[in-house]
Amino acid sequence: MKRRTKSTNSALSATLIRRPIQRMFPLFLLPTFVAFCIGFVYPFGKGIYLSFCRFTTTSNARWIGLDNYIKAFKDASFVYAFKYTVLVAIVSLIVINVLAFAVAYALTRGIKGSNSFRTVFFMPNLIGGIVLGYIWSMIFSGILSRYGTSIVLSTTYGYWGLIILMAWQQIGYMMIIYIAGLQSVPGDLIEASKIDGANGWHTLWHITIPTIMPAITICTFLTLTNSFKLFDQNYVLNGGQPFVFMADGTVIRSTEMLALNIYNTFYLNANSRGTGQAKAVLFFVLVAAIALIQFSATRRKEMQQ
Amino acid sequence: MKRDHVRKTILSVLFVVICIIYLMPIFTVLMNSFKTNSAINTETFAFPTEQSFTGADNYVNGINVGEYPFLKSAGYSLLITISSAALILVCTSMAAWYISRVNSIFARIVYYLCVFSMVVPFQMVMFTLAKTANTLHLDSPFTIPVIYLGFGAGLAVFMFAGFVKGIPLEIEEAAAIDGCGPVRTFFLIVFPMLKPVLISVGVLEIMWIWNDYLLPYLVLDRTKYKTIPIHIQYLQGSYGHVDLGAVMALIVISITPIVVFYLTAQKYIIKGVVEGAVKG
Numbered sequence: 001m002k003r004r005t006k007s008t009n010s011a012l013s014a015t016l017i018r019r020p021i022q023r024m025f026p027l028f029l030l031p032t033f034v035a036f037c038i039g040f041v042y043p044f045g046k047g048i049y050l051s052f053c054r055f056t057t058t059s060n061a062r063w064i065g066l067d068n069y070i071k072a073f074k075d076a077s078f079v080y081a082f083k084y085t086v087l088v089a090i091v092s093l094i095v096i097n098v099l100a101f102a103v104a105y106a107l108t109r110g111i112k113g114s115n116s117f118r119t120v121f122f123m124p125n126l127i128g129g130i131v132l133g134y135i136w137s138m139i140f141s142g143i144l145s146r147y148g149t150s151i152v153l154s155t156t157y158g159y160w161g162l163i164i165l166m167a168w169q170q171i172g173y174m175m176i177i178y179i180a181g182l183q184s185v186p187g188d189l190i191e192a193s194k195i196d197g198a199n200g201w202h203t204l205w206h207i208t209i210p211t212i213m214p215a216i217t218i219c220t221f222l223t224l225t226n227s228f229k230l231f232d233q234n235y236v237l238n239g240g241q242p243f244v245f246m247a248d249g250t251v252i253r254s255t256e257m258l259a260l261n262i263y264n265t266f267y268l269n270a271n272s273r274g275t276g277q278a279k280a281v282l283f284f285v286l287v288a289a290i291a292l293i294q295f296s297a298t299r300r301k302e303m304q305q
Numbered sequence: 306m307k308r309d310h311v312r313k314t315i316l317s318v319l320f321v322v323i324c325i326i327y328l329m330p331i332f333t334v335l336m337n338s339f340k341t342n343s344a345i346n347t348e349t350f351a352f353p354t355e356q357s358f359t360g361a362d363n364y365v366n367g368i369n370v371g372e373y374p375f376l377k378s379a380g381y382s383l384l385i386t387i388s389s390a391a392l393i394l395v396c397t398s399m400a401a402w403y404i405s406r407v408n409s410i411f412a413r414i415v416y417y418l419c420v421f422s423m424v425v426p427f428q429m430v431m432f433t434l435a436k437t438a439n440t441l442h443l444d445s446p447f448t449i450p451v452i453y454l455g456f457g458a459g460l461a462v463f464m465f466a467g468f469v470k471g472i473p474l475e476i477e478e479a480a481a482i483d484g485c486g487p488v489r490t491f492f493l494i495v496f497p498m499l500k501p502v503l504i505s506v507g508v509l510e511i512m513w514i515w516n517d518y519l520l521p522y523l524v525l526d527r528t529k530y531k532t533i534p535i536h537i538q539y540l541q542g543s544y545g546h547v548d549l550g551a552v553m554a555l556i557v558i559s560i561t562p563i564v565v566f567y568l569t570a571q572k573y574i575i576k577g578v579v580e581g582a583v584k585g
Contacts, residue, residue: 013474016481022407024487032400032458033415038441039455040422043433050433058436112317119568120324122575123331126563128516130534131556134541135330138337138553142349168330176579229426232518236538262428263519277432284429291424 051277056270068278077252078279081261088159088257089227092166096223097216100171104178105204118179122172129232136165137237152241158255165233170226174219181215182208214298221294228287231259240264258283331560338363338553345549359550367551367558371540375555378536381446382515385532389453390510393461396454397506398499401465402491406477416466422459427519430456435523444526452524453514461506464580468502469495508570508577515563533559 021028046058051068053061072078103121107114124132140151140161151157185208193203209216234240240253240260256264262283265276336352337345344357353359368375404412434456438444443451472495480490496503518534527535537559540552567574 013478016478017474018407020481021403021487022409025403027488028399028403028491029412029415032396032454032462035396035451035455036415036419036422036458037455038437038443039434039452040425040430040458041418043430043437044422044425046433046437047430058433106316106320109313109316111313111320113320117320117324119571120327123328123564123567125578126512126516126567126574127560128518128534130516130518130538131559134537134552134556135334138345138349138549139330139333141346142333145346145349168327173579176575180579231428232534236541259426259428263431266432273432280426280429280431284425287426288424 047277048281050274051281053277054274056273064274068274069282071272071275072278072282075265075275075279076246076250077256078258078261078265080252080254081256081258084255085228085257088162088166088230089224092163092170092227093220093223095163095167096170096174097219099167100174100219101178101216103171104175104182105208107175108179108182118172118175120172121175124169125173127169129230130236132165132169133233133236136161136168140237152238155242155254158238158241162234162237162255165237166227166230169233170223174223177215177219177222178212181212185211217294217297221290221297225287225290227257228290229259230257231263234260235263258286334553334556338550338557340550342549345553363548363550363554364558366548367554370548370551373531373536373539375536375558378531378533379558381530382532382534385446385449385453385521386511386514388447389450389457389514390507392450392454393457393510394503394507397458397461398465398496398503399491400458401462402469402495404462405466405469416462419459419462422456423463427456431519431523434520438524444524446525446530449521449524452520453510456520457510457513461510464502464506465499468499472498504573505577505580508574509580512563512574512578 050058050061052063052065054064054067055061103117107117127135137151140157144150144157149157151161189207189211190203193207198206234255234257238255240256242254244252244254246252253261253264258279262276262279265272265279333350337349339359340348340353340357340363341359344351344353348357351357400415404416434452438449438452443449476494477490480494485493516534517532518538521532522535522538525531525535531539533555537552537555540555541547
């Protein structure tokens, strides 16, 4: 009996809802679908194809197989950019998450003005990468010029400059996610641990942190992908300077991250566009792999709960 | 109890100090936008003095410097941001509704392609996308919304579809029985119910497009059209002698709307910006 009502129901909804909507395909789905093909599907497919070609524009592509990939792996500047990006990603991940968590923790203690503090910390997040880069390059040059140096002259300053910039930009964002997590920790759990004689550190370590693990996972992966995809800030702050000229003629731009390296491969020299596209494909695989790991990590957590 | 109170007050005071330090970069830009170039270079963190104070000169210079008027860039930025965000909201919400209600094989393929597109970094498609846009003449501020719709569809469709799944079918059935066609059902009944996601997606797209640099830089015909980020980058990059004061003034002009927007609609902005990334 029940089953029959269900099937009549679905038949009803098919004639009432599904088919009429389906008939309106040209209005509802077609515009987005066409734009999606122009803005994503075609460029993506063509990008994969071109990574196996030698080309300077899309019309003069000639199939050359895996040459571009071999060249990409042999390119010392690409390997360097990869290592540099990993170094930026790991350190910024730790710095941003520790500070964001500390701020979120302090701001959920019920202190006066918490909301205003939150407003301030989140603000830099809304400023675009280009403007952000100029703001900080002005500040760093203001500080470093007193010591007769500049951010574009030193890899060390460039590296830490970028970390400071990223921390300033992202702490507020991660803080919001941590605050949401901390507010969902049940109060009686904390109460109970206090009655059992646990001190503040114990409660934080054994109750709070385990319960907000989902927020920690989200923030970890967010900071990680943000670092890997970083372009504007890197481009403006020092553009990869200082450059190191190798004996074999290759140039290592010593503060250049992956996204900027790919951009430079494309647009500094039109003859290396094939290599640039191959690098872009490798870059995509890397970013997608991180996303996949994140997906399975959150999935596993949800299944445990 | 009293000790706890004292501790909280100390923490509050500490945070006031931290917040002032945190806002220092923005204050410094604001301060420097009223100083002479040499003062910006030598006394970056000092308040303007009588000698170094320039009044609104930097703002006047900033707007007039270079052969491309800044107000034109600002106008194009505004036009591109608003029209692209509006197009994305209308088109992708319709698409997401179609996908979740029709649920055909084709609809599902489109949906999974959208989800897939969220993990693809821009560098992967930048070259081919710019060439495609040029071939199809989508390289002006009036047509670039199509590109933004295409490249930004993934996240928007994903967020809308997630919300539509939670809307009970009975409401739409009742509307259909009462003689509402799909178009009216969507715009009169479903669309208003989408309000929370519309705000979140809208905020997310606006922040993205307003601040975006590389996509418009590669897609637009730059001799004719610039946006604010492209304009600022040009001033810094292409002139041997950079008018720092002018750049500072332009930075102030370009972040003022964002700060005002943020302070008035803070709740929605934080929710929107965070929701997008957490779900994506």
